[in-house]
Amino acid sequence: MTRDLIDRYFAALARELPQEERHDIVAELRDELMSGIEAREQGLGRPLAEPELAAALGEFGNPLVVAGRYRKTQHLIGPQVYPFWWAAMKATLVVIAAVYVVLIVLRLIGGGVSLDGLGSPVSTLVLAFGAVTLGFALFERVGDPAKMARWSPDRLPPARGKHASRFELLTELGMGVVFLLWWTGAIRFGNVVGDLGMQVAPAPVWQRFFWWIVAYSVVEIASNVVALLRPDRGPLVRWMVIWRSLFGAAILLAVIQAPLLLIVTGPAGKAQAIFELWMRVGIAATIAVFVARVATEAWRLRQDAQPA
Amino acid sequence: MPNDADIFETLRLELRRGSLILAVLGQLRAEHYGYTLRKALADAGVEIDEGALYPMLRRLEAQGLLTSEWREEERRNKRFYRLSAEGEAVLARLVEEWTGLNASVDAILRGTPT
16 A cells, blocks of 8 residues: 555656656665665664655655756746746736727717727737737747847937837837738728718728828837837837828828718718718828927937937 | 744845855855755755755856766765866955955944945
């Protein structure tokens, strides 16, 4: 019976050990345990009773813990990688939260957002947590974690100067992601004009510029990600904003030439004309925003270049 | 929230961790198998549990600081460890480091920093 308990213990331990070392480790640990038991039996002048033996095995340690100590890797994310994992995790979770906040706000103001293409916030956050953790765990094992810690003081962002706040960047990033998801059909909005018996659909001109708009949106998201992750690359970010704003303005200037921007169907006779007008005013305003952005960023670039 | 005893225990373990390797390497200038090594260390005032000792021995052997061989003794097969030539050289350097560090810390603790 006592022998059976010891055999069961080492069988449980062996299952947790790597195949090639199993026999060696178990033989050595069995000798350690038996030497200890024999020493105690010699001291007591009698064999150990079953509860005493169970207590000795208990002291020897949980097989999972004992076997675990032989593993080369004792952690999923080690202390060297942990600060970078934490920074990436915070950024990822904040961006996802920003996307959902934008969607929720749109829903509250009557956008009728359908999130069919996205998971629930909880599943998306859990998935992102898993993906980031897996990426860093793999990097720690097959990459060069020491490389991560290398840095240059030149990369520190300036202590002074006008820069977009993190809130501003995250809001833009969140809105950019929501726009891209909507544009590519991952999420849908309900009929924003309510149940007035008419339908509003984009005119074919938008389809012609589909990929141009996707490209613009990707560049916008990228420039915000760069601005968030590399605050030291101020001039690069400003140039990205300038080029994407010029790009955006060019797309909209081409779109606005089209005779029809929206196709409104329904009983309301004047609806088409009203929507067209709103749309044109909206697009013209957006072009003006792009141009203003180009001017602001160019001016800030000039200011940054001047000595303090 | 950790209490004072937990904090002390954590710090004590951290303090001991590095010196245990030194004690094990030092003790293995003479040949031992695991159980007698642990007894010899305990008799010298350095307690180490088997869960920490055996993985450490394998690691030190993999690093080339120890050699080992299986031999039968007292009716059982036992794995005997001994410091390798490389282990002796590393131990000499570690002892030098330890002595220097000990002297510095001692001086700080006595309030006469060098």
